[in-house]
Amino acid sequence: MSSEFVTDLTIFVLSLLVGFEVISKVPTTLHTPLMSAANSIHGIVLAGTILIAATASDLVGYVIAFVACVLAAMNVVGGYVVTDRMLEMFKPPAARKAQSVSANGSAEVTR
Amino acid sequence: MSTFDTVIRLVYLGAATLFVVGLHLMNSPVTARRGNLLSATGMAAAILATLAVLIESGAANLTAWLVVAAGTAVGAGVGLVMARRVRMTAMPELVSLFNAAGGGAAALVAVHDFLHFTESPGAHILIPLALDVLIGAVTFSGSLIASGKLHGVVPGQPIVFPGARVLTLALAAVMLVTTVMIAAGVGGLAAVVILGLAALAFGVTMVLPIGGADMPVVISLLNAFTGTAVAMAGFVIGNDVLITAGALVGASGAILTKLMADAMNRSIGNIMLGGFGTGDSTGTAAGTGGGQVRTVSADDAAIQLAYASKVVIVPGYGLAAAQAQHQVHELASLLEARGVEVSYAIHPVAGRMPGHMNVLLAEANVPYSQLKEMDEINPEFPQVDVALVIGANDVTNPAARRPGTAISGMPILDVDKAKSVIVVKRSMGHGYAGIDNELYTDPKTGMYFADAKKALAEMTAAVKTLVG
Structure with a gap:
């Protein structure tokens, strides 16, 4: 067992503990955006898929790397964009008031 | 360690810090968006640093670069379009889909790495490798099924076929054996492939028997799984x-899953064993267990609402399913213009996920300050003239206060303490708990049987014509 592995294991365990602490303080109302945010963070796997592409040397390797890159990039980009769309709706009350006044009386909200 | 390596490691450290700070800023709606942007910045930095590693090492040939560029461009494009186009009501299934993508990518990283071992790298690599393939593959197929259930492609009700339990156990046994084989360095590629296939099948048999209403908990759990797979x-x-970010998500998903299950008074084990009814209750056939049900017309409801001084709206799954968030806001605005005090009581698991209802109402421009959480609104119910319950069921059932029912101990909104109650619902069908709601037979409750969108439009029209 290498010392590098022990270092990695230390990082893993401490990161788990940080995750528990940071998350447990988030209010219920933000849980769905939070799940989405956490979902985009595990898109970091894109870094891994880029690294494996470099070691590919045959067709099978390239195909696996390509599919992995597609999936990971989808996770990262889609994840952050959809989280931002959700959070965009939690505007400060002032901005929200102005908007609801301007939209006052409009029966249909097309989207 | 060369200077270049040091710089890369420091950039990775910075990215990990931004992920943690970003999640921390999601404590408050005011800073949440900034948090997400910080997290995205960290992500961009980590990806750029990884590309720099590739350039510096010179390991990648032209084909490899093309594979990376094309794959990333395709994935990013698809992800961007899907994220931009999705309706906010369909958002949970999209998150599940992205989760599947992440899990699949993590599993492929391990498979690819395995193909390039020239000699056995030892158990400290092989154990995480086997776990990565296992968890990644389970997440991939499980998240696809979960997404399909919410989207309606896969039936929402629990699917149990003869021998399903035996099959699941058999798959688990296969996964255990192959994992041990891989860890011991025997079996070669065949063991990895068999493990992957068994895990894919296990993901399907794990999620199929679980009802649609429990999908949020399942998605959250699978989200934690993906994080763990990425760490592996x-x-x-x-x-x-990868280890830092994966572990962060693994922990966050675990906490979130527990919170969701707690709010529904269910244990995670209970949910995963499945077969506990369905959330998409279309059960028009289901009758009442007894007691008289009083129905109200749109006009009656409109007059009650218009002459109330304090109205609390209780939105539930039915409102999300009917996509009636804009209609409810229109009715509320009309009442407010008449001087009625309107607020929204949000149960922790209202909608399809904790916090989902807030997102839907925010989309319809409902001011954040009008959204009241359960603990905040419950003491106010005795002063409430009309509680308007829209498509919410079990979270309003007073039976939860008594021991011995399916929902005993579940935290509920004290809607029955309001002076009068109007319930908008499609039918007398049951919620996911599968029991009668005593609120509906309460003498002060009026039932209005209709789709939430249609009902709200009719009530709004009635308020306009009757009291102008």
Whole structure:
């Protein structure tokens, strides 16, 4: 067992503990955006898929790397964009008031 | 360690810090968006640093670069379009889909790495590798099924076929044996492939027997799984930032899953064993267990609402399913213009996920300050003239206060303490708990049987014509 592995294991365990602490303080109302945010963070796997592409040397390797890159990039980009769309709706009350006044009386909200 | 390596490791450290700070800023709606942007910045930095590693090492040939560029461009494009186009009501299934993508990518990293071992790298690599393939594949197929259930492609009710339990146990046994074989360095590629296929099948048999109403908990659990799979991928390829970010998500998903299950008074084990009814209750056939049900017309409801001084709206799954968030806001605005005090009582698991209802109402421009959480609004119910319950069921059932019912102990909104109650619902069908709601037979409750969108439009029209 290498010392590098022990270092990695230390990082893993401490990161788990940080995750528990940071998350447990988030209010219920933000849980769905939070799940989405956490979902985009595990898109970091894109870094891994880029690294494996470099070691590919045959067709099978390239195909696996390509599919992995597609999936990971989808996770990262889609994840952050959809989280931002959700959070965009939690505007400060002032901005929200102005908007609801301007939209006052409009029966249909097309989207 | 060369200067270049040091710089890369420091960038990774910075990215990990931004992920943690970003999640921390999601404590408050005011800073949440900034948090997400910080997290995205960290992500961009980590990806750029990884590309720099590739350039500096010169390991990648032209084909490899083309594979990376094309794959990333395709994935990013698809992800961007899907994220932009999705309706906010369909958002949970999209998150599940992205989750599947992440899990699949993590599993592929391990498979690819395995193909390139020239000699056995030892158990400290092989164990994470086997776990990466296992968890990644389970997440991939499980999340696809969960997404399909919410989207309606896969039936929402629990699907149990003869021998399903036996099959699941058999698959679990296969996964255990192959994992041990891989860890021991025997079986070669065949063991990895069999493990992957068994895990894919296990993901399907794990999620199929679970009802649609429990999908949020399942998605959250699978989200935690993906994080763990990514961390395992980090061990396999020796990359710190994958380990850190993966572990963060693993922990966050676990906490979130527990909170969701707690709010529904269910244990995670109970949910995963499945077969506990369905959330998409279309049960028009289901009758009442007894007691008289009083129905109200749109006009009656409109007059009650218009002459109330304090109205609390209780939105539930039915409102989300009917996509009636804009209609409810229109009715509320009309009442407010008449001087009625309107607020929204949000149960922790209202909608399809905790917090989902807030997102839907925010989309319809409902001011954040009008959204009241359960603990905040419950003491106010005795002063409430009309509680308007829209498509919410079990979270309003007073039976939860008594021991011995399916929902005993579940935290509920004290809607029955309001002076009068109007319930908008499609039918007398049951919620996911599958029991009668005593609120509906309460003498002060009026039932209005209709789709939430249609009902709200009719009530709004009635308020306009009757009291102008």
